[in-house]
Amino acid sequence: MESVQIQQKEKRHPMENLLRMDRMPHIWCTGCGIGNAVSAFADALAILDFDLDKVCVVSGIGCTGRVAGYIKVDSFHTTHGRAIPYATGIKLGNPDLKVIVISGDGDLVSIGGNHFVHAARRNIDLTVILVNNFIYAMTGGQVAPTTPIPAYTTTSPFGNFETPSNVPQLAEAAGAVYVARWTALHMRRLTYSIVDACKKPGFSVVEVISPCAMYYSRINKLGDGLDMMRFYYDHSMIKHGEPTDHLEIDYQKEIIVGKFVDRERPTFSESMKKWLEG
Amino acid sequence: MKANPSDVFTGTYYIDGDVAAAYGALAAGCKFLGGYPITPSTEAAEAFARKAPYVGAQFIQMEDELGSIASVLGASWAGKKSMTITSGPGYSLMMENIGLGAAMETPFVIINIQRSGPSTGVPTSTGQADIMQSRWGANGDYEIIALAPDSPQESFDFTIKAFNLAERYRVPVMFMADECVGHMTEKVVVPDASEIEIEPRRFYKGKKEEYIPYKRDKDLVSPIVKAGDGYHLYVTGLTHDERGYPILDNLSPFNIDQAKVRNKKSTNQYLVDKIRKNKDKIIELQENQLDDAEVVIVSYGITSRVSYRALEQARKEGIKAGMLRLITVWPFPDDRITELAKKVKGFVVPEINYGQIVFEVDRCSHGEANTILVPHGGASVHKPDDILGAIKKIMADDKKYDNIVEYTTSLEKQVFKGCLAEKIRKRQR
C-alpha cells in the first residue's frame, strides 16, 4: 500500500513548474484556443532552457490578457493596449531580461496598433505572441479589426462590412524581423516557431489563430471548439515564405499558415550603441 | 419641441439600464455614436447598433477610446447630436478631448457606467468613484453638468434630459450611472413621442456676414453652426476670443487691460460663468421630508435607493430624518446645503467610494453642521443598516465634529467568498 501512495505523490505534470498551479482551474471556456497557445509557450520555454528568473511575460486586457496570471515567471497584467510599451520599458531598463508579450488581436491591433507599429519600426527586442480569435471575447463578443466580412458579432448585428486587418502584412510593413502564423491545431510547429522567435534578436511576431467557442463560433453558428479545429484541419495550408499581401483571412475560407518573414535588421539597442560610440 | 415619432420605440419593456440609456439617446435625436467596448457599458453600444439603421443613425466602433471621443466631437460639429459610452479606464483616456470639447463649446453626452476600483479594478461590479474626475478630469478651467440616475427608467429619462442640457448650454454633459443601474433589469415605459420634450440644436439664424461665433445671448450661450454651410468656421482648442481666433500674445489672456485695449476678451471666463450663472435653472434635486428634519441624508445614484429604505426605517423609529437626492451632481447645490446646514444637526453622506461628494457637503456647511461619511470600497451597494447606524450616531452626538467623521460599515468583502472557483478548490482538497 505504501509504495502505491508514494508513486501517486510523485506523479506531477511536467509543465507544473511553469504554471501557477494554485490558480488552477483557469477561467478560459471549453473549446478555447488560448490554452493551446499557453501550452505551446510552456513547451517552448522548456526547450529553450532559459533561466526562468530572467523571463518576463507582459499581457494586456482581454481573454488572452489573462495569460499573465497563469505563467510562473515575472508577469505583468497591464492596461488595455499598452502591453508593448510596458515591455519596451522593461527591456530597455534591464536588457538581460527576455521579454515576451502575449496578448490578443483586439488588444494589440486595435487600441495597441500604434505601439505595435512603432515597436516594429524601432525593432525592439521583443517576442509577441498574438492570439487571434477574430472577436472581442472578454467583453461579450464585439467586432474586432480582424473580424472577417460578413461575420456577425454583437456590435455588427447585420454582419461586418469593414475590411479586416491582415496582421502579418502590418507587422512586415512596419519592420518586424520574424513573422509567422499557425493555428491552435498545429501545436508542434507552433512550439518550434515560438522557439525560433524567442531566439531571434529583434521584433518577432507569432500569430495564433484560435477558436472562440463562446462567441465567434456560437454567434455565427459554426459549431464548438472541436468543429473549429476540424475546420482548421481541412482548410489550412502551409506555405512558407508567401508574400504577406496574400495572407488575408476570408470568412470560412482557406487559412495560409507558415513562416513568412525571417530577415536581419539592427535592433534598437544595437543602433543606439553604434550611435553613441560613433 | 416634441420628439420625432420614428426615433421613439414606444412600448413597455423589461430591459437593463444600459439598453434604456441607448433607447433614450435615440429618442432624444442622437444620430451618432462612436464607441469602444468596455465592461459594463457594452450593452448600450450593442443596443444602439441594433436600432441605428432603422432611424438613420450611425454607429461606429472605433479603434480605441481616444478615437471614439474625437469622432464624437467631429460628428457634433458636422451638425448631428452625438455621444459616446464608456466606463472608468476609458473615461480616463478621453480626458484630453473632453477638455477640447469644453473649450470649443461642443454639445455632446458621455455615458459613464462607473465600475469599481482604480485602473482595471473589478469590471463587473459597481462603484461611484469617478464623480470628482467628471468635474476636474481634464486640464484647465471649465464647467460641466453631471447627472446620476438610480433606475433603468431614469436611465431612459435622464439621457433625454442630458441631451437637452447639452444643446441648451453647449457643454459636455456627463451621465454618471453605475454598473448596478446599468445591469439592473426593470420595467421601463417608453412613452409616445408626443409626450417627450426635446431641445433642438440652437442653430444661428441671422445673416451670414454678421456671424460672430462666440457672441453670447443673455444666457451667456452662443448659437452654433455646422461645418459645410459656408460660415468660414475656425474652431480650436487654443484660448480664443469672440471671433474664435486664438489669442497668440505672450501675455496671459486674463490681463484685462491688455484685452480691453485690443478688444479681444478671452472666452475662458464664459466657459465657467455660463454654468455658474445659470445654476438655478440647471440644478435638480429631489427632497424627501426635509421640513422637520434634524439629520439629512445626501445621496446620488444607486445609493439613494438604499438611503430611502434607511430613511423609512429611521422615521419608523421616531428619528426626524430627511433625504436630499442629487439628480444633478454637478453643478453642486451649494446654496441649498448651506441653507439646510443652519437648521439640521448633521449630514450623512453614503457613497460607493472613499469620500468625494462628502467634501463638497462639508465645505458648503461652513462648520454649522456635522458631516458623516459612510464609505464603501465598491463591488456592491450599501446596506440600509449602515446608513441607519450613521443617522443614529449623529443624533446621539451633541458636540460639533472638527472634521468629517467616517462611519465604519459592517460589510466584508463578499465578492470572492463563495464564488465558483473557491467551491471547486474546496472540493478538490
Added chain:
Amino acid sequence: MDKIIEVFKKTIESSKIEQQKLCMVTDITYDPEVVNYLGIDLFHTSRGRAIPFATGMKLANPGLKLVVFIGDLATLGGNHFVHAGRRNMDISVICVNHYQYRKIAGNDAPGSFPRISLSPYASFDEPLNIPHLARSSGAVYVARWTLLHENDLSLSMIEALGKTGFSVIDVISNEPERLDFYFKNSEIRNGEDTVNVKIEPDEKICLGKFIDRERSTYVDAYNEQLTRVLGDKFIKID
C-alpha cells in the same frame, strides 16, 4: 510650415472644388487669417486626433469633403491612420513630414545643421516609411513630394480631393536650406513599389505618385450591406 498652406490656397483657388463643403481638420497651429477668405471651415483639434475627428464629421455628414493636415503622424496618430486606411474613410490626409538626415555622404553634408535639443539620440531611429504604411493599410492614393515641387504637389492635391477613399500625400517639408538639398537629391519615380521608397541617408529621395487604385469606402460598404439585409426599413444617413 505656412508654405504648405500657401500651396493649398493656390490649389483651391485655381481648381473647381466646391469650397463651401470643404473642411480642413488639423492638429498643427495655423493662423486662421490665412485661410479665412477661402470659404472653408477650419478645425484645430488635439494632437494626433485629427483623423478620428474627421471620421466623425464624415459619418455625420457624408456630403462634406475633408482634408486633414497632420504633422506628427509618426508618434501620436499612427493607430488612427492605419484604421482609417483599413476602413477606407473618404478623407484626404496630408502628412507634413519634417524628416532630417542624420548624416549624408557627399560634399554638401549638412553636418553643421544644429541638433534637435530635445532628442539628441533620436536620429538613429528609423523613420517611418509612410507611403508603405499607407499602402499596407489600404489607402487608394499615395504620393510623395517635397514642398519645392509646387506644381506636382498642387496636381496631387487636386487628384486626392477628387478621389473617393483614403488618400495620403507625404510632403517633405523643412527649413529652406535643407529643402534645397532635398530638392537636388531627389528623383521622381512614378509607380514605384512602396517597399523601396524608404528614405535612406545615402540615397536619393524617391518622389512621385505611387498608388492610384479603387476600393469601396466605409459608407458605401455600410449602405450596401444594410440595404441587402434590411431592405426598405434601412434609412440612409443624409
